[in-house]
Amino acid sequence: MDQTTRRLSLPESPREFGFWLDGSYRGGRALFERASPGHGVPVTLIPKCTPEDVNAAVAAARRAFEDRSWAGLSGSDRAGVLQRTADLLRQRAGELAYWETLENGKPIAQARGEINHAISCFEVGAGAARLLHGDSFNSLGDGLFGMVLREPVGVVGLITPWNFPFLILCERVPFILASGCTVVVKPSEMTSATTLILGEILAEAGLPKGIYNVVTGSGRTVGQAMTEHPDIDMLSFTGSTAVGRACVHASADSNLKKLGLELGGKNPIVVFADADLDDAADATAFGISFNTGQCCVSSSRLIVERGIADRFEEMVAEKMKKIRVGDPLDETTQVGAITTDAQNETILGYLEKGTAEGAKVLTGGTALDMGGGSYIAPTLFTGVTPDMSIAREEIFGPVLSSFRFDTVDEAVKLANDTAYGLAGSVWSRNIDTALTVARRVRAGRLWVNCMLAGGPEMPLGGFKQSGWGREAGTYGVEEYTQVKSVHVAFGKRNHWVE
Structure with a gap:
């Protein structure tokens, strides 16, 4: 692959991937062959995961959340991993852009620009990890003090589309991780390569095992299993409004999981x-x-x-x-x-x-x-x-x-x-x-007087049937938290029973 030429070459054979579970690739599954939409030749081989694989990924994410290997770190320590990830993304930007172009069909120059945006997302996420905080209430009288804590929601399921596979992934993952959550990602089966490569990069950056997991395959099999899973605490879905509605119904029928939805537009x-x-x-x-x-x-x-x-x-x-x-x-x-x-x-x-x-x-x-x-x-x-x-x-x-x-x-x-x-x-x-x-x-x-401008400091999301919630920036980190009120009493209690 000579990036000094005006046109990059196609791979000699399709690249085979495993799915990413508990810090490493796993294989042994039937494979989906993805052909480049710009050329019609096979470029990647991606595992067709099963509901059992989803269960294993969620279990890994749950163990990692409960053992506090990530949620228990300081914001500074989490920021360090996210910043190292940004640095590694910069080193592998050409590779990521290449596979993004092959699977998606977007121009290579555009793909490179999107990788740069993804790097910015991790840098902003690193800063947000250090800035995430709660609040205090010193207005409850001399005998009571109030604190508002922001705690990570838990295990997040993330379903991403094929139009911006890496960009949309990175408008979410750094902010999910900044909050202290763990994540199970299902990319589109058409465009899974860069989501899987991110697993390698996060591991090299020092992310503990089980924090980031990727299950690949169809929406009907893998996506449905995630939306219905009782041990996923929150689901973030980007895609059509019709499928967004299905996510709402699945959440209602399972564990009433929290939802973040970025859906259709007619702008x-x-x-x-x-x-x-x-x-x-x-x-x-x-x-x-x-x-x-x-x-x-x-x-x-x-x-x-x-x-x-x-x-x-x-x-x-x-x-x-x-x-x-x-x-x-x-x-x-x-x-x-x-x-x-x-x-x-x-x-x-x-x-x-x-x-x-x-x-x-x-x-x-x-x-x-x-x-x-x-x-x-x-x-x-x-x-x-x-x-x-x-x-x-x-x-x-x-x-x-x-x-x-x-x-x-x-x-x-x-x-x-x-x-x-x-x-x-x-x-x-x-x-x-x-x-x-x-x-x-x-x-x-x-x-x-501009178009498609801005960066990950600003929140993303929609009104009406375009979705629920916000992604990116400090709003995006807060989206993946729960708010807890804590009341602390001072002095002797006034007894109810004398």
Whole structure:
């Protein structure tokens, strides 16, 4: 693998992994062969774990939690492990980006950027481990003192998706570990390699055995076993709203485990006539095409002021035409392959629906033949009405629907006209306009004159059917804790019975 060339080479044979249990790889299971979505050749062999493997992983995590080998450490000691992990990730960034690209189909340059973000997550997590604290109440009178303790929730089950396998993993794991919890991870069977490699890195960084475990396989087998498991204290799931609902039901039917859910999105980008239109057009094309639109915070609904709408749509279309779609291992590629065959068919189906329902394609609208793999041209629909499927349903692909407005109130109403509330963006030089929209749009993240910006210091999460709870930063560490009130009495008790 020569990283000095403009295009990396494919592996000579698929890399075989075990699953990660109690500090080491375990094998002896049937294997799932993953083919690169950008090339159609096998790249990894991943174990198909069983419910019994889930039981073993949860038992290891429970033992490690109860023996206090991690939860009993100081925040400083936990921070040291997380910081060493960040350092080791930096040393192995090229390797991680390579396997991320092979399994997912995203461009190698993008994958490298995501590994850098993951490193930042561990660095922020290290700081948060030292800052996590409770509270005190010195206002209960001379005879009573109150303390509020934050304690780790226990064993956390973590189910991650295939669109950002390592980035989403690392927006959670450092903060779970900072809280003192142990974790059992189930990555998508399509993209398990980097989650498993993280086990090696954490062990080298000094994480005790049993704190981080990985079980691989299908959602129906492994994921279901985790959601129903009575000894998992909290489940963090990132994926579709439909599966999120199933997690809620499974939790209710098992042990009422705590849930953290980051689910679907149908995110608006609101552009006013006074915006820097060239910047806004570039951000619009980027926001829907990044990661081939397979991004829960993709800006999939363009809401543009009517007086500039025709011109702005053309500007966006011209930007989209220039996007370099191609081989994910090519350093110059901006948009890579669709990650799964099923998702490719889903996106193509929405392209057909959009045209059938009366929307007009300004650019894109077709699959692209790259000689192998699944590729779709970044697409812009105009003439979209709120009742259309492409306007209301999460497509999870590079498909943008355009709407028009005349007033701020109308723009806000269109932005909020969705079951989701994950993210949004507003573009205006007028600070009053921009902040009015930012405050009134019901979403967990808002970008003003920027797109997909920020770092792991800030919390992530959604409103409405986009999820529960927050990840990253100090909010993310607190998400994985329980709050306990402690009352301490002073002096002699006033007896109830004389």
